[in-house]
Amino acid sequence: MQNRKALVIFSGGQDSTTCLLQAIADYGRENVETISFQYGQRHAIELEKAKWIAEDLGVKQTVIDTSVIKQTTNNALIDDSQEITATKETDYPNTFVDGRNMLFLLLAGCYAKQQDICDIIIGVCETDFSGYPDCRDIFIKSMNVSMNLAMDYNFNLITPLMYLTKAQTWEMADKLGYLDYVRKYTHTCYYGVDGGCGKCPSCILRDNGLTDYLSHSN
Numbered sequence: 001m002q003n004r005k006a007l008v009i010f011s012g013g014q015d016s017t018t019c020l021l022q023a024i025a026d027y028g029r030e031n032v033e034t035i036s037f038q039y040g041q042r043h044a045i046e047l048e049k050a051k052w053i054a055e056d057l058g059v060k061q062t063v064i065d066t067s068v069i070k071q072t073t074n075n076a077l078i079d080d081s082q083e084i085t086a087t088k089e090t091d092y093p094n095t096f097v098d099g100r101n102m103l104f105l106l107l108a109g110c111y112a113k114q115q116d117i118c119d120i121i122i123g124v125c126e127t128d129f130s131g132y133p134d135c136r137d138i139f140i141k142s143m144n145v146s147m148n149l150a151m152d153y154n155f156n157l158i159t160p161l162m163y164l165t166k167a168q169t170w171e172m173a174d175k176l177g178y179l180d181y182v183r184k185y186t187h188t189c190y191y192g193v194d195g196g197c198g199k200c201p202s203c204i205l206r207d208n209g210l211t212d213y214l215s216h217s218n
């Protein structure tokens, strides 16, 4: 993949950081850049971590303001007054934001084309708990076709984590030599607790995956 470039959709969480590390290994640091989206997330800590990691790893980060999404959604990931739940009453946790990944991919595509980048990497995964419709492989493939038609360009949407469990995502970081780095520096907690609250769906998924991986890796 000499001289081929990649754009990583980057939130500073475990998944996108692991994707970024893999991309650096595959494409070379100088051929990788990141794009992050600011949309009124509950806590600024998420973006601060993303900024710190991008700088630390020596890759360019472009931050795009997508706070317009607040005008069309009422959601726990954005609205501080709502409690986060992952109940069985609804199909998805109330952290789901309609159209979010579609918007992110579209904007990432607009940016990537300007930079002559075809490969766009996103850390979505359909294996784990969430069941978000815009994390499914069929959506990504459909979006890939739509973006290529809309912009007359050969985008290649890449989803390295699509069929991995959280334990396997930890394994991926470990094989890249970054297990401790991802543990220490990435942010995943829905409540914005530095180091994780240990109680929200995101922390539980992350912690269980790590426990699972560590129990099998020795």
Ligand SMILES: [Zn+2]
Pocket (backbone or CB within 6 Å): 188, 189, 190, 191, 192, 193, 196, 197, 198, 199, 200, 201, 202, 203, 204
């Ligand atoms: Zn948490």
